[in-house]
Amino acid sequence: MANGPEYRWQKHGSMPTKRVFSSAVEIGDCFYVIGGCDHTGVPMNCCEKYDSSTKTWTTAANMPTRRAGAAIAAVRNKVIVIGGVCTKQQPLSEVEEFDAETKSWKSLTPLKENLLGVSAILKDGNILCVGGMGVDTCPKNHFLCYRIEENLWQELPPMPTPRYATGIFLVNNKLYVVGGRSGKTPIGAFEMYNFDDKKWHKLPDLPSRRVFPMYIASSTHLYSIGGLNENPTNGFSATCELFDFEKGEWTIGASMPTNRGDAAIGFVNDKVVIAGGLGNAGKPLATVEAYDISTDSWSQLPDMPSTHCSCSFLQYKKCLHVMGGLSVKGPSGYMESLQQCSS
Secondary structure (H helix, E strand, O other): OEEOOOEEEEEEOOOOOOOEOOEEEEEOOEEEEEOOEOOOOOEEOOEEEEEOOOOEEEEOOOOOOOEEOOEEEEEOOEEEEEOOEOOOOOEEOOEEEEEOOOOEEEEOOOOOOOEEOOEEEEEOOEEEEEOOEOOOOOEOOOEEEEEOOOOEEEEOOOOOOOOEOOEEEEEOOEEEEEOOEEOOEEOOOEEEEEOOOOEEEEEOOOOOOEEOOEEEEOOOEEEEEOOEEOOHHHOEOOOEEEEEOOOOEEEEOOOOOOOEEOOEEEEEOOEEEEEOOEEOOOOEEOOEEEEEOOOOEEEEEOOOOOOEEOOEEEEEOOEEEEEEEEEOOEEEEEEEEEEEOOO
């Protein structure tokens, strides 16, 4: 396994509020990190903004509803927050909008039922949402479109497989939904909605089922990496599975050097980067590794300055930014970014 000297981590100022299971989104040169849980596991309503041009954090108006693990999307200058877990550890139906220009919140039309584990993605200026788990703890097969201009929810053809906490990707006018859970059980289903024929299509199941895996997609492949094995007594996995969109089939790649799940994932220099997560020792990690599909090989990258799992992360200007989450000292507010060094 080769080393990766062409990468480096940069430390940024810490978030004002330490937390886990928060939701992050980018608007212009700013990141918004919303909600999450404090050190006692209670959901929060904080909303904090990082301005990359001034490299400073500011505290914005609190969200009306305390929540963690919410779905989130940014449309123009607005942040839309959907569902999640409330202070009673129950799913939420509330949908709220933060306007970055007026710096204020307002309530929008709620979900049709209380849901956690909803997966969301933008398409044509609207928000597509799939799945979720209801108050009855049953997984759902919802496929919904939030039409922002009308402030209404449109029901689309339901997914074939009910589930929550899925991976969701939009590639070539097709919506891919992978994995997810039913209760504590991982789901292996892989399905695609084609917006041209307006139908769901079943694709080959994941080769292995895991909880807390890391998913990411390029224009050619979908990656399913790591996670807790279906039999949890077997600990975390190092599996690397790749789905070729053109061939319509899965292949098994080289195993990740470090068994783990619940990590940050992103593309840096055309490589899939896995940062932090939780390993079989039961502690958050700082380990960083990169997968190169062209050589089917992994390389060791510099460790993160801090340990992170259950964190927020996003890609911005070709860098992977990792925010907060659980460190070896408890919830953290650290933010760090990985970038390719200039030659």
